[in-house]
Amino acid sequence: MVVQKGTERVKRGMAEMQKGGVIMDVVNAEQAKIAEEAGATAVMALERVPSDIRKAGGVARMADPTIVEQVQNAVSIPVMAKARIGHIVEARVLEAMKVDYIDESEVLTPADDVFHIDKKAFTVPFVCGCRDLGEAARRIGEGAAMLRTKGEPGTGNIVEAVRHMRLVNSQVRKVVAMSPDELMVYAKELGAPYEILLQIKEAGRLPVVNFAAGGVATPADAALMMELGADGVFVGSGIFKSENPAKFARSIVEATTYYQDYERIAELSKGIGTPMKGIDMSHLGPAERMQDRGI
Amino acid sequence: MSVRIGVLALQGAVSEHVRALENSGAQVSLVKDARDLAGLSGLVLPGGESTMMRKLMDRYGLFEAVQQFAEQKPVFGTCAGLILMAKQIEGRKGPHLALLDIDVKRNAFGRQVDSFEAELSIKGVSEAYTGVFIRAPYVKSAGKNVEVLATFEGHIVACRQGRYLACAFHPELTDNPALHRYFVDLVNAYQ
Numbered sequence: 001m002v003v004q005k006g007t008e009r010v011k012r013g014m015a016e017m018q019k020g021g022v023i024m025d026v027v028n029a030e031q032a033k034i035a036e037e038a039g040a041t042a043v044m045a046l047e048r049v050p051s052d053i054r055k056a057g058g059v060a061r062m063a064d065p066t067i068v069e070q071v072q073n074a075v076s077i078p079v080m081a082k083a084r085i086g087h088i089v090e091a092r093v094l095e096a097m098k099v100d101y102i103d104e105s106e107v108l109t110p111a112d113d114v115f116h117i118d119k120k121a122f123t124v125p126f127v128c129g130c131r132d133l134g135e136a137a138r139r140i141g142e143g144a145a146m147l148r149t150k151g152e153p154g155t156g157n158i159v160e161a162v163r164h165m166r167l168v169n170s171q172v173r174k175v176v177a178m179s180p181d182e183l184m185v186y187a188k189e190l191g192a193p194y195e196i197l198l199q200i201k202e203a204g205r206l207p208v209v210n211f212a213a214g215g216v217a218t219p220a221d222a223a224l225m226m227e228l229g230a231d232g233v234f235v236g237s238g239i240f241k242s243e244n245p246a247k248f249a250r251s252i253v254e255a256t257t258y259y260q261d262y263e264r265i266a267e268l269s270k271g272i273g274t275p276m277k278g279i280d281m282s283h284l285g286p287a288e289r290m291q292d293r294g295i
Numbered sequence: 296m297s298v299r300i301g302v303l304a305l306q307g308a309v310s311e312h313v314r315a316l317e318n319s320g321a322q323v324s325l326v327k328d329a330r331d332l333a334g335l336s337g338l339v340l341p342g343g344e345s346t347m348m349r350k351l352m353d354r355y356g357l358f359e360a361v362q363q364f365a366e367q368k369p370v371f372g373t374c375a376g377l378i379l380m381a382k383q384i385e386g387r388k389g390p391h392l393a394l395l396d397i398d399v400k401r402n403a404f405g406r407q408v409d410s411f412e413a414e415l416s417i418k419g420v421s422e423a424y425t426g427v428f429i430r431a432p433y434v435k436s437a438g439k440n441v442e443v444l445a446t447f448e449g450h451i452v453a454c455r456q457g458r459y460l461a462c463a464f465h466p467e468l469t470d471n472p473a474l475h476r477y478f479v480d481l482v483n484a485y486q
Contacts, residue, residue, distance in 0.1 A: 003412070004413070006408070009427055010410045010412060010428075013427055013465060014407050016307075017308055017342050017343050018344075019307060019310075039351060040347070041343065076402065098405070098409075100406055100407035253350075254351070257351060
């Protein structure tokens with residue numbers, strides 16, 4: 001009997017199973033359990049959440065394998081982990097540890113300022129960030145099986161994630177309406193692989209799931225991203241930087257599922273404490289903008 | 296009039312099931328609340344994360360409503376849905392909906408790097424069916440009233456008990472409509 005592992009369908013399918021769910025950043029086993037209990041569909045194991053990476057400065061790397069392992073042992077939901085952009089070996093190490101998904105992430109300091117990882121060469125699937133359809137199509141071309149907006153991580157400010165989700169979706173609509181000759185020129189403008197754009201045109205949608213990430217700080221933020229067409233939500237600093245993480249996490253999960261039930265969102269947004277403080281984009285210098293890394 | 300089938304839409308591969316059911320001649324609606332079950336002739340529990348689905352079902356009374364619905368109507372569970380339907384789950388205190396007389400093991404083939412595709416023969420459905428297994432469970436043992444429809448490496452991966460149908464893989468991720476058609480026929484038969 002022929003058994004095939006690591007196929008495109010199995011990699012992309014894993015992300016399909018996450019749809020409508022919330023993937024939460026956690027830094028230890030205890031947080032992972034809180035996330036699972038709240039109804040997270042997966043956790044992202046890392047050493048520091050993005051807002052702490054911002055504060056700490058220096059070089060941010062793949063998490064200590066001990067943390068990843070502790071999180072894997074603590075929960076039965078999928079465990080994701082971040083590798084630096086272009087860091088083939090960090091990714092291979094995470095694959096060897098059998099993490100369920102690798103985030104080749106701009107939240108960490110890029111290891112390669114030109115190339116991303118050739119993700120097709122791996123059995124483990126990858127998720128990558130994107131700000132527009134050009135980036136999205138390049139990452140898919142490299143083998144990413146899931147996308148997410150970059151947003152601006154660790155800011156608690158949703159504006160960049162909104163911008164990226166709206167832009168990608170409007171560009172997808174444009175591609176769908178284009179004639180084949182227009183498509184080639186648009187591929188040139190976006191720096192996107194023509195074949196990927198053609199696939200999008202034929203299918204009428206992106207070939208992989210696209211989640212919202214980077215700045216989700218409240219249940220209403222999560223619901224807003226679903227309203228704008230996100231397939232699900234990543235929450236980084238928002239949960240464990242809030243006053244009551246367990247309740248906060250649960251509220252974000254419910255707001256994501258019931259994103260058009262406004263009475264329910266009002267109800268579950270009561271008494272969940274203060275969300276993280278947040279940063280206005282005008283206070284971030286060019287060097288502090290994580291979204292401009294690895295484009 | 297074609298039958299109307301619901302898809303539990305708390306999380307997971309919902310749109311894929313909707314498409315497959317519509318292609319099999321059913322009308323489809325999404326189930327997020329107990330009231331959404333009204334007027335349905337069958338229900339699909341999709342792939343996704345069973346722990347998450349159970350938690351949300353508990354919070355708004357959907358759990359009891361689905362159990363009641365299943366007393367009369369056909370239910371089809373895929374992957375996480377199979378876990379929700381099982382009477383016994385290895386390593387877990389107590390089952391979820393406890394509809395099917397089977398004992399299941401979660402993530403039985405390993406983590407995501409061990410996820411795979413394989414050709415299956417499904418009794419009464421298809422001789423050559425591509426099973427897409429993603430962090431999939433399998434059935435360790437089944438009661439005598441459970442009909443085994445497919446096995447893989449000696450483990451039960453599809454089965455039926457009366458109006459309940461379940462599989463460990465994801466028919467919604469393939470273009471083969473055979474299993475969804477089988478379920479639509481089953482729903483029609485129980486009308």
